Amino acid sequence: xxxxxxxxxxxxxxxxxxxxxxxxxxxxxxxxxxxxxxxxxxxxxxxxxxxxxxxxxxxxxxxxxxxxxxxxxxxxxxxxxxxxxxxxxxxxxxxxxxxxxxxxxxxxxxxxxxxxxxxxxxxxxxxxxxxxxxxxxxxxxxxxxxxxx
Amino acid sequence: xxxxxxxxxxxxxxxxxxxxxxxxxxxxxxxxxxxxxxxxxxxxxxxxxxxxxxxxxxxxxxxxxxxxxxxxxxxxxxxxxxxxxxxxxxxxxxxxxxxxxxxxxxxxxxxxxxxxxxxxxxxxxxxxxxxxxxxxxxxxxxxxxxxxxxxxxxxxxxxxxxxxxxxxxxxxxxxxxxxxxxxxxxxxxxxxxxxxxxxxxxxxxxxxxxxxxxxxxx
Numbered sequence: 001x002x003x004x005x006x007x008x009x010x011x012x013x014x015x016x017x018x019x020x021x022x023x024x025x026x027x028x029x030x031x032x033x034x035x036x037x038x039x040x041x042x043x044x045x046x047x048x049x050x051x052x053x054x055x056x057x058x059x060x061x062x063x064x065x066x067x068x069x070x071x072x073x074x075x076x077x078x079x080x081x082x083x084x085x086x087x088x089x090x091x092x093x094x095x096x097x098x099x100x101x102x103x104x105x106x107x108x109x110x111x112x113x114x115x116x117x118x119x120x121x122x123x124x125x126x127x128x129x130x131x132x133x134x135x136x137x138x139x140x141x142x143x144x145x146x147x148x149x
Numbered sequence: 150x151x152x153x154x155x156x157x158x159x160x161x162x163x164x165x166x167x168x169x170x171x172x173x174x175x176x177x178x179x180x181x182x183x184x185x186x187x188x189x190x191x192x193x194x195x196x197x198x199x200x201x202x203x204x205x206x207x208x209x210x211x212x213x214x215x216x217x218x219x220x221x222x223x224x225x226x227x228x229x230x231x232x233x234x235x236x237x238x239x240x241x242x243x244x245x246x247x248x249x250x251x252x253x254x255x256x257x258x259x260x261x262x263x264x265x266x267x268x269x270x271x272x273x274x275x276x277x278x279x280x281x282x283x284x285x286x287x288x289x290x291x292x293x294x295x296x297x298x299x300x301x302x303x304x305x306x307x308x309x310x311x312x313x314x315x316x317x318x319x320x321x322x323x324x325x326x327x328x329x330x331x332x333x334x335x336x337x338x339x340x341x342x343x344x345x346x347x348x349x350x351x352x353x354x355x356x357x358x359x360x361x362x363x364x365x366x367x
Contacts, residue, residue, distance in 0.1 A: 001167070001217050004249060004250050007222045008159060010245045014224075042204065042274040057161070058160070060162070062168070062169040063168050080168055108203035108277065112203075115277065116302075117300075121291075121300065122291065125295070126291065130284055131280075136280075141179045
């Protein structure tokens with residue numbers, strides 16, 4: 001599948017929600033932990049060699065599962081392939097929790113589900129559609145029906 | 150992660166993207182349909198099936214293909230109609246980054262053009278984040294006022310998100326300002342086309358519909 005690498009590189013240079021040096025280990029058997037600069041930008045997780053300006057890889061954070069891994073690390077796996085885990089090691093429990101929360105929040109699909117949930121709850125509680133003030137209440141991507149097949 | 154030679158290009162983990170593309174067969178895409186696409190080297194337009202899902206635009210050779218030909222990332226792109234192109238209903242997706250491509254596309258008719266422009270303008274993660282923040286804040290305030298425990302969106306997503314920054318009207322104003330300016334530009338260009346006696350009017354429709362098309366909801 002073709003993609004423009006420059007587009008991804010440009011994205012990786014944008015202000016990040018989270019950025020830190022973490023230990024990272026790929027899903028392949030026998031892979032070792034390497035120090036990487038890990039950067040969360042929109043719904044992509046970029047990772048860099050610590051002294052380089054361009055990322056060496058990117059993961060799209062959709063339909064993924066973020067789980068705690070002892071002692072103070074977490075893993076990212078994708079729902080269809082739960083055994084294939086990308087492991088990350090943090091320097092503290094606190095940093096680990098912060099990253100896990102941020103990664104879960106980063107998914108476009110999660111954000112969309114959240115928006116639809118809040119919209120409906122607010123409508124139930126106030127009788128008013130909060131998206132109306134933005135003039136987008138008809139937008140197809142924010143309808144309850146968009147969550148179903 | 151293995152050895153990376155100096156000349157290795159950045160690795161996008163395609164499996165993660167393909168899964169998203171396939172949408173787990175549980176979710177309709179945000180928009181899909183035929184668009185004409187100018188090749189990077191071959192300058193003729195090719196018919197492709199485009200699928201918009203979230204902030205990613207995929208294109209396939211055929212609608213039923215299991216794997217896309219390519220992917221366009223829609224953050225910080227400029228989407229604008231392109232008059233004077235060899236194809237009518239043409240538009241460009243300009244991607245950021247030096248060396249980022251300008252994708253030259255064309256819709257099959259005015260309705261499709263309008264619908265795609267609107268869908269693409271609203272597709273970014275950033276815009277979704279800007280919309281989500283005030284709604285989340287409002288929900289929490291309402292729960293607090295009602296003495297109610299705030300709930301979470303469905304699905305296992307771990308702990309509920311805590312707003313990191315306060316909603317600012319300025320942010321929303323700027324964000325929607327961009328969309329409105331873009332749509333005004335589209336509208337102006339439609340007007341110009343009709344003033345110049347453009348040969349693109351719909352049969353029997355004329356240009357009067359352009360304003361209505363843009364202003365009528367989605």
